[in-house]
Amino acid sequence: MLAQRGYQAARVDDIVRAAHTSHGTFYLYFANKEELFVALALDCARDMTTLASELGPVDAGPAGLDELTAWLARFLATYRHHGAVIRAWAEDQGPGRGLARLGGSAFGDIAASLVARIRETRPAPVTTPDLAGAALLAMVERFADFVTTRASPGDGDDGVAPLAVMVHRGFFGAPA
Amino acid sequence: MLAQRGYQAARVDDIVRAAHTSHGTFYLYFANKEELFVALALDCARDMTTLASELGPVDAGPAGLDELTAWLARFLATYRHHGAVIRAWAEDQGPGRGLARLGGSAFGDIAASLVARIRETRPAPVTTPDLAGAALLAMVERFADFVTTRASPGDGDDGVAPLAVMVHRGFFGAPA
Amino acid sequence: MLAQRGYQAARVDDIVRAAHTSHGTFYLYFANKEELFVALALDCARDMTTLASELGPVDAGPAGLDELTAWLARFLATYRHHGAVIRAWAEDQGPGRGLARLGGSAFGDIAASLVARIRETRPAPVTTPDLAGAALLAMVERFADFVTTRASPGDGDDGVAPLAVMVHRGFFGAPA
Amino acid sequence: MLAQRGYQAARVDDIVRAAHTSHGTFYLYFANKEELFVALALDCARDMTTLASELGPVDAGPAGLDELTAWLARFLATYRHHGAVIRAWAEDQGPGRGLARLGGSAFGDIAASLVARIRETRPAPVTTPDLAGAALLAMVERFADFVTTRASPGDGDDGVAPLAVMVHRGFFGAPA
DNA sequence: CATGAATGAGTGTTCATTCAT
DNA sequence: AATGAATGAACACTCATTCAT
Numbered sequence: 001m002l003a004q005r006g007y008q009a010a011r012v013d014d015i016v017r018a019a020h021t022s023h024g025t026f027y028l029y030f031a032n033k034e035e036l037f038v039a040l041a042l043d044c045a046r047d048m049t050t051l052a053s054e055l056g057p058v059d060a061g062p063a064g065l066d067e068l069t070a071w072l073a074r075f076l077a078t079y080r081h082h083g084a085v086i087r088a089w090a091e092d093q094g095p096g097r098g099l100a101r102l103g104g105s106a107f108g109d110i111a112a113s114l115v116a117r118i119r120e121t122r123p124a125p126v127t128t129p130d131l132a133g134a135a136l137l138a139m140v141e142r143f144a145d146f147v148t149t150r151a152s153p154g155d156g157d158d159g160v161a162p163l164a165v166m167v168h169r170g171f172f173g174a175p176a
Numbered sequence: 177m178l179a180q181r182g183y184q185a186a187r188v189d190d191i192v193r194a195a196h197t198s199h200g201t202f203y204l205y206f207a208n209k210e211e212l213f214v215a216l217a218l219d220c221a222r223d224m225t226t227l228a229s230e231l232g233p234v235d236a237g238p239a240g241l242d243e244l245t246a247w248l249a250r251f252l253a254t255y256r257h258h259g260a261v262i263r264a265w266a267e268d269q270g271p272g273r274g275l276a277r278l279g280g281s282a283f284g285d286i287a288a289s290l291v292a293r294i295r296e297t298r299p300a301p302v303t304t305p306d307l308a309g310a311a312l313l314a315m316v317e318r319f320a321d322f323v324t325t326r327a328s329p330g331d332g333d334d335g336v337a338p339l340a341v342m343v344h345r346g347f348f349g350a351p352a
Numbered sequence: 353m354l355a356q357r358g359y360q361a362a363r364v365d366d367i368v369r370a371a372h373t374s375h376g377t378f379y380l381y382f383a384n385k386e387e388l389f390v391a392l393a394l395d396c397a398r399d400m401t402t403l404a405s406e407l408g409p410v411d412a413g414p415a416g417l418d419e420l421t422a423w424l425a426r427f428l429a430t431y432r433h434h435g436a437v438i439r440a441w442a443e444d445q446g447p448g449r450g451l452a453r454l455g456g457s458a459f460g461d462i463a464a465s466l467v468a469r470i471r472e473t474r475p476a477p478v479t480t481p482d483l484a485g486a487a488l489l490a491m492v493e494r495f496a497d498f499v500t501t502r503a504s505p506g507d508g509d510d511g512v513a514p515l516a517v518m519v520h521r522g523f524f525g526a527p528a
Numbered sequence: 529m530l531a532q533r534g535y536q537a538a539r540v541d542d543i544v545r546a547a548h549t550s551h552g553t554f555y556l557y558f559a560n561k562e563e564l565f566v567a568l569a570l571d572c573a574r575d576m577t578t579l580a581s582e583l584g585p586v587d588a589g590p591a592g593l594d595e596l597t598a599w600l601a602r603f604l605a606t607y608r609h610h611g612a613v614i615r616a617w618a619e620d621q622g623p624g625r626g627l628a629r630l631g632g633s634a635f636g637d638i639a640a641s642l643v644a645r646i647r648e649t650r651p652a653p654v655t656t657p658d659l660a661g662a663a664l665l666a667m668v669e670r671f672a673d674f675v676t677t678r679a680s681p682g683d684g685d686d687g688v689a690p691l692a693v694m695v696h697r698g699f700f701g702a703p704a
Numbered sequence: 705c706a707t708g709a710a711t712g713a714g715t716g717t718t719c720a721t722t723c724a725t
Numbered sequence: 726a727a728t729g730a731a732t733g734a735a736c737a738c739t740c741a742t743t744c745a746t
Contacts, residue, residue, distance in 0.1 A: 008184045012720060022728045023721080033720065131322065131335045135342065138318025139311045146310040159307045166311065170346035188737060198711045203738065360536045364716060374732045379717065483687045486674040487667045487694065494666025498659065511659045518663065522698035540741060550707045551742080561741065 007037060007088040037088065044082040051078050052113035060172040069164040072140065076160060079144035087145070111137040118171050136167065183213060183264040213264065220258040227254050228289035236348040245340035248316065252336060255320035263321070287313040294347050312343065359389055359440040389440065396434040403430050404465035412524040421516035424492065428512060431496035439497070463489040470523050488519065535565060535616035565616065572610040579606055580641035588700040592646075597692040600668065604688060607672035615673070639665040646699050664695065 012033055016026050030036045055071045058064040079086065111133030143163050188209055192202050206212040231247045234240040255262065287309030319339050364385055368378050382388040407423045410416040431438065463485030495515050540561055544554050558564045583599045586592040607614065639661030671691050 011718090016729095023730095024723085024728045025726080027721070028726075131319065131338065132342070134322040135315045135319045135339055138322075139315035142314025142318070143307070143311045146307065146314075162307065163311060166308070166346040169349050170342040173345050173349050187735085199713095199738075200711050200740080201709075204709070209737070363714085375717075375734095376719080376732050377730075380730070385716070483671065483674065483690065484694070487671045487691060490670025490674075491663045491667035494670070495659065495663045498662040498666075514659065515663055518660070518698040521701050522694040525697050525701050539739090544708095551709095552707045552744085553705085555742070556705075 040085045052110040058118045216261045228286040234294045392437045404462040410470045568613045580638040586646045593696045
């Protein structure tokens with residue numbers, strides 16, 4: 001289904017077969033294929049927004065790095081759960097398409113929150129919040145994608161700590 | 177066409193209309209829809225590989241930062257040229273699909289090259305080359321995507337310098 | 353449909369319109385156009401094989417001629433039923449094509465059976481079984497085609513008796 | 529081309545490539561694909577009509593059998609030359625189609641001539657000339673097709689003599 | 705005369721959606 | 726509420742034919 005074939009390639013037939021139901025039942029609960037996807041996306045967006053609110057202030061010291069590291073581990077877990085839907089979002093980036101906007105805003109929340117928490121304690125801005133947030137989130141998301149799809153299972157969260165270091169350094173420079 | 181609708185959504189009819197030709201002419205030059213796309217992708221991959229080879233050694237000092245900044249500006253220009261194709265790559269991430277592999281290897285080259293040039297002069301590694309490369313490239317790519325599609329024209333390369341600072345700091349910490 | 357236009361010329365649209373259904377329904381029951389045709393051909397081949405097994409021994413006497421005459425009448429009726437499909441077979445005689453083989457084997461069975469029953473009681477062979485079978489079957493088939501498509505209805509089976517005489521004579525010479 | 533792929537399957541592109549010319553040149557000499565085929569068919573029809581006129585009277589004796597045998601050998605040679613076109617005729621048997629009529633008349637001439645020459649000396653008719661002609665010609669044609677396409681080269685005309693015996697017997701009964 | 709790139713109507717096939725049971 | 730057979734608009738691709746050079 002979605003995880004393996006993407007949004008466009010997932011036929012309603014595949015979906016209902018995987019769910020052990022019928023076409024009729026599917027359209028009883030969803031007006032069309034996209035609406036199922038919107039529902040999944042909303043679920044994902046909710047989790048992501050919650051996640052964004054859970055990042056505490058990140059300062060330049062080791063405590064800030066620890067906070068960031070812990071949060072990245074939680075992000076990775078969430079990504080593992082919603083990865084298929086998130087990847088399907090990326091599929092659908094034509095302007096004006098419903099899912100793109102959905103995805104954009106959810107991830108936008110995270111990016112904004114991320115930068116806000118970090119900026120709170122950072123002395124001098126290095127860039128605009130928008131750019132910094134987008135770049136940062138991209139890095140984190142692609143990292144999650146990389147770990148989720150490419151890496152062998154078992155060493156899944158091994159990369160979290162180094163990534164946290166890179167992000168932390170990117171904002172604050174080397175630790176004192 | 178591709179730029180506006182993505183790969184799947186771009187009907188041969190659209191492509192042909194945009195190119196002011198006919199279906200027949202299209203199939204005179206490409207065996208099928210995917211082959212057009214492969215041709216575009218190969219073109220993009222070539223430019224990207226060339227680009228990757230053009231990044232000189234990046235050290236911890238201001239010269240390294242300058243090198244990085246200049247290279248990022250060139251990356252941005254290349255991305256501006258091939259953005260539609262690159263975004264279409266992301267669409268097609270089902271396992272075993274031809275384009276994914278193409279895209280994977282081209283971007284893989286860049287990531288490897290990027291990390292290699294930076295590592296050459298960096299004292300202590302902060303993470304594995306693979307992870308660092310993927311994360312770094314993701315950041316840069318998403319940044320380019322952000323700048324290309326969202327930002328208003330005219331201030332296009334305004335974000336290059338701050339991004340370079342973030343990347344440089346991420347690897348080397350604060351400048352001396 | 354098939355009867356009037358042949359296999360190649362019968363568009364799925366024609367078939368579907370004649371059957372008062374839709375394209376979707378057609379592809380619900382057949383994987384593609386050829387598969388419908390294979391199904392029809394298998395049906396025809398079954399009837400033809402059955403028919404072949406129903407020819408009793410044919411001897412040189414009047415009893416043999418009667419047996420042959422009765423069997424030819426049954427052959428004619430079967431041909432009347434499957435004529436369109438049989439004619440479509442002939443259309444598709446490129447080497448390696450599925451239908452040709454199907455058709456070949458079904459008619460081959462008949463030819464072999466025909467000659468076998470006649471040979472059982474015939475004193476001296478006049479030719480090889482293969483050639484005799486092919487020639488005999490061709491004659492019978494073209495006769496059926498002729499009667500079915502050209503002759504006016506009503507005197508349809510008038511030709512059976514003379515044809516039986518010719519075939520019988522061809523194998524045994526004049527009746528004693 | 530025609531010999532290997534049949535009429536429908538032979539694309540103008542194939543024909544042109546095999547003839548080492550261009551599409552433009554093809555349409556300089558023929559108004560359309562069918563017209564090329566009509567030209568080939570006319571050529572074939574001419575040869576067949578000539579052939580039909582060359583069958584001398586066939587009587588019940590050994591001289592009649594010899595005449596028939598010799599003529600069948602010539603028929604086989606002609607069929608070998610025009611086989612592809614003849615087979616393509618069979619492809620195109622929809623009512624009202626130009627080629628079918630062409631083919632019908634050419635072979636009709638042969639059938640009529642065949643029966644006429646044989647009847648001239650035969651004491652009692654066994655069937656109507658039309659039916660006898662069609663059946664006889666079918667047998668001969670299919671025999672030629674069989675020998676031409678299936679049999680191994682070298683023993684090509686081995687079957688002529690036995691076939692002549694069958695045909696002769698079919699009309700006159702056993703030789704005295 | 706000759707060419708072959710360009711054309712576009714026509715064809716087989718797919719798949720989201722509906723509705724009678 | 727649940728089903729799944731039926732639908733048909735939409736799409737990728739073919740190939741006979743034309744015409745500017």
